[in-house]
Amino acid sequence: MPTVQPPAKILVTGANGFVAVWVVRTLLERGYTVRGTVRSADKGEHLKKLFSSYGDKLELVVVEDITKEGAFDEVVKGVDAIEHTASPFHFNAEDPEELIGPAVNGTVGILKSAVKNGSSVKRVVVTSSCAALLEERDEPTVFTEKDWNEKAVAEVKEKGREARNVAKYRASKVLAEKAAWEYYNQNKASVNWEMSVLNPPFVFGPAIHEVTVPSALNTSAQVWCNNIAHPTSSGATNEFLATVGQEWIDVRDLAEAHALALEKEAAGDERIIVSSSVYKWQDFIDAANKVSPPPKLSQKLAVGNPGAGSANPNTVHMISFDTSKAKSILGLKYRTIDETTRDTLADFEARGW
Secondary structure, eight states: HHHTTTTTTEETTTTTTTHHHHHHHHHHHHEEEEEESSSSGGHHHHHHTTGGGGGEEEEEEEEOOOSEEEEEEEEEEEEEEEOOOOOOOSSOHHHHHHHHHHHHHHHHHHHHHHHHOOOEEEEEEEEOOOGGGGOOSSSSSOOTOOOOOOHHHHHHHHHGGGGGGGHHHHHHHHHHHHHHHHHHHHHHHHHHHHHEEEOOOOOEOOOOOOOOSSSGGGHHHHHHHIIIIOGGGGGGHHHHHHHHOOHHHHHHHHHHHHHHHOOOOGGGOOEEOOOOOOOOOHHHHHHHHHHHHHHSSSSOOOOOOOOSTTSSSSSOOEEEOOOHHHHIIIIOOOOOHHHHHHHHHHHHHHHHH
């Protein structure tokens, strides 16, 4: 099927989110026109100011409740592609349905609207997560796009509210992505568009969405801030910092992946892991303490046990991902830990954090 190229019009859902704002910026910079959805008009004010130089290249539309039947019916009309990024990410849900309902209904809802009213749509890119495919195992494991996190779904099914918060979140990503693929495959023969799914791990990097205090950062960026820049906020032990970690991607690289998933023909009908590398928290701490001149922050940087992370030859990474598909299909290149750390700390310094 044909790919999408500038100056096509792209719908970005949840356009004021941490990842979505970078997606909007990347698309505008590439020459696209963007229609972004926000939950209320006031949530769009920051975007209007941020992207004022693009004039009518950015259009904002209010969609109050993405789980409501037909929520996207009108906003999909006349767009050439859809970037669906709107989905809850936090570890505070008591009832698993707080996460599962919005994740599943929002994702399937956008696809239903695209089937119903998206006659001009050529590509739908859905943001899923590596949480949908990784599982906690007793031996180091490299996960691929063929894997699904069935353990998290089973834990939530068995324990309900008593399931671990991380399992509730992971189950929501599994169920939302599976529902998306099921609905897409059921309707594939009758639509003019293809679906691509991106599976990123933890997303770090500088923020350009509206956020005034560190505690208001999205979950992944807030954890990064607490472990690296504001260590008194996390209380993490040196052992934790040296041994805990997974994989990560810079938010700007994830935004680039979203654009490439529109433009690369081979990305259609594909599930693609997009991830930079493995890490232990100590790796980011060591990178932070190498920044010159040192950033002027409200707290002293964490120190931990220098060199105890991935630089230690005895370090074991229990979870890692095969990113060969992202390389072969998207040609995606990634920022390093040093680059992301430097730019994030510069952002914090500019904000007075």
